Amino acid sequence: MKSIWTYGDLLPAIPEAYRVMLGEGHTPLVKSRSIGPALGLPSLYFKLENLNPTGSYKDRFAAVFISLLNSMQQRLCVATSSGNTGAALAAYSAAAGITCALAIVDGAPLPKVRQMQLYGAIAYMVKDFGIDPQVTSGLFEMLERLAAEKGIPLPVSAYRYCEAGMQGVQTIAYELLEEMQQPPAHIFSPAGGGGLTLAVALGVMAYGNKYQLPHLPAVNCVQPEGNNTIAGALRNQELKATAIRSATTAISGLQVPGILDGNEVITACRQLNGNGYVVTDAAVFSWQQQLASREGIFCEPAGAVALAGVEAALKEKKITATDTVVCLVTGSGFKDMAAVEKHFGLPQLQQLDGIKALKEILIQF
Numbered sequence: 001m002k003s004i005w006t007y008g009d010l011l012p013a014i015p016e017a018y019r020v021m022l023g024e025g026h027t028p029l030v031k032s033r034s035i036g037p038a039l040g041l042p043s044l045y046f047k048l049e050n051l052n053p054t055g056s057y058k059d060r061f062a063a064v065f066i067s068l069l070n071s072m073q074q075r076l077c078v079a080t081s082s083g084n085t086g087a088a089l090a091a092y093s094a095a096a097g098i099t100c101a102l103a104i105v106d107g108a109p110l111p112k113v114r115q116m117q118l119y120g121a122i123a124y125m126v127k128d129f130g131i132d133p134q135v136t137s138g139l140f141e142m143l144e145r146l147a148a149e150k151g152i153p154l155p156v157s158a159y160r161y162c163e164a165g166m167q168g169v170q171t172i173a174y175e176l177l178e179e180m181q182q183p184p185a186h187i188f189s190p191a192g193g194g195g196l197t198l199a200v201a202l203g204v205m206a207y208g209n210k211y212q213l214p215h216l217p218a219v220n221c222v223q224p225e226g227n228n229t230i231a232g233a234l235r236n237q238e239l240k241a242t243a244i245r246s247a248t249t250a251i252s253g254l255q256v257p258g259i260l261d262g263n264e265v266i267t268a269c270r271q272l273n274g275n276g277y278v279v280t281d282a283a284v285f286s287w288q289q290q291l292a293s294r295e296g297i298f299c300e301p302a303g304a305v306a307l308a309g310v311e312a313a314l315k316e317k318k319i320t321a322t323d324t325v326v327c328l329v330t331g332s333g334f335k336d337m338a339a340v341e342k343h344f345g346l347p348q349l350q351q352l353d354g355i356k357a358l359k360e361i362l363i364q365f
């Protein structure tokens with residue numbers, strides 16, 4: 001079975017007997033059939049991280065982290081989550097026979113929470129966590145102390161907290177560079193706290209150094225304007241990310257007002273000639289719908305952020321028709337069905353009175 005451990009020499013050294021695998025990684029890289037040509041980008045690709053075992057790229061993180069816990073003979077995983085990290089940790093903990101206890105961001109989508117619970121995790125939603133900076137920082141500090149007392153690492157999907165797990169996320173870049181005959185000109189990545197974007201940038205550099213690639217792709221950071229902590233600073237040639245009091249974006253999973261990996265993202269993206277793009281929630285939801293209706297790709301809102309960034313880059317003439325461009329589609333649309341109900345005004349399901357009524361409708365097509 002293929003997994004991220006194909007790149008074991010670029011991952012933490014964990015004996016094979018302790019590795020927990022559910023089929024993560026080696027996700028499809030699909031060439032756009034409709035949106036790319038319509039935008040004037042004939043070589044636009046989507047990396048379908050929504051097809052990982054629990055529906056997001058966070059499975060790469062969880063696979064390494066839970067394998068590490070397993071190798072340490074630890075039977076407890078304590079973590080925080082706005083949804084995808086918790087679902088991934090819960091699933092891999094279940095596979096390893098590890099107890100998983102999760103502090104959930106206030107307002108996280110219920111389908112994500114139910115997914116965690118079905119895997120057997122003990123989940124608690126903490127009032128104002130992820131909304132109020134004081135509550136958020138206080139909770140992290142408490143968990144850091146608790147993890148230190150118990151001698152276990154804290155699996156927050158950021159290099160600041162868990163570099164080992166984030167090395168699993170770097171495998172996205174290894175797969176891209178291995179699969180494509182020529183490295184793409186650009187990779188577009190969504191960002192909340194910046195961990196994914198940093199992982200892709202570091203992965204590009206690690207793989208490029210190992211195989212002495214002459215040209216490396218630019219890694220671009222895309223954020224919704226309601227959580228512009230990194231992308232704006234990157235494009236404005238600033239050296240550091242800027243924390244905000246609270247995130248106002250409706251894009252679940254990207255509501256991270258703190259800096260986390262932001263400073264390192266700016267440095268790494270700049271090394272790779274990447275840029276920052278700030279997009280509206282409206283643009284994100286529009287591209288989410290278009291990915292489904294024009295490409296057959298059903299992603300959660302955060303999974304469409306990279307494509308909104310591509311649209312912005314085209315308008316600014318930062319990419320050209322000859323460029324090969326990859327968008328990271330980070331999570332499944334099934335994760336946040338409430339967003340679908342709220343934003344897309346889909347028609348009510350009609351009940352027909354028998355087969356004849358259905359036939360009369362169908363013959364019109």
